[in-house]
Amino acid sequence: SLGPKGMDKMIQSANGEVIISNDGATILKQMQVNHPAGKMLVEISKSQDVEAGDGTTSVVVLAGSLLDACMTLLNRGIHPSVISDAFQIASEKAEEVMKSISVKLDLKDRESMLKSATTSLNSKVVSQYSSLLAP
Secondary structure, eight states: OOSTTOOOEEEEOTTSOEEEEOOHHHHHHHSOOOSHHHHHHHHHHHHHHHHHSSOHHHHHHHHHHHHHHHHHHHHTTOOHHHHHHHHHHHHHHHHHHHHHHOOOOOTTOHHHHHHHHHHHHTTSGGGGGHHHHOO
């Protein structure tokens, strides 16, 4: 369900209900996850959905990649606190880079506002109506 060519998924719940979705949060809510790391990924997805309403699959992919990197480092004998400290430094650097490339949006600039709204609308079910909602 990730990216512009992300496909819909058909999920059958335990009670037989069939759900078709390409939304990461919806898909994860239907999964029965028992592993603590998996449960953490589901919670990350839920938080992203509440905060931004989108990007749920992306945060799970990113977090999964970070967990994979952690396992590689742990298997090399690197102490968890060293990994945690390094991730904190990397997070701060990423935030610094994001701030340096960000662009202030003028709320009075209709064209910029429409571009921003269209970008958000194109990733959801309403994408087929984005030209009507953000003309």
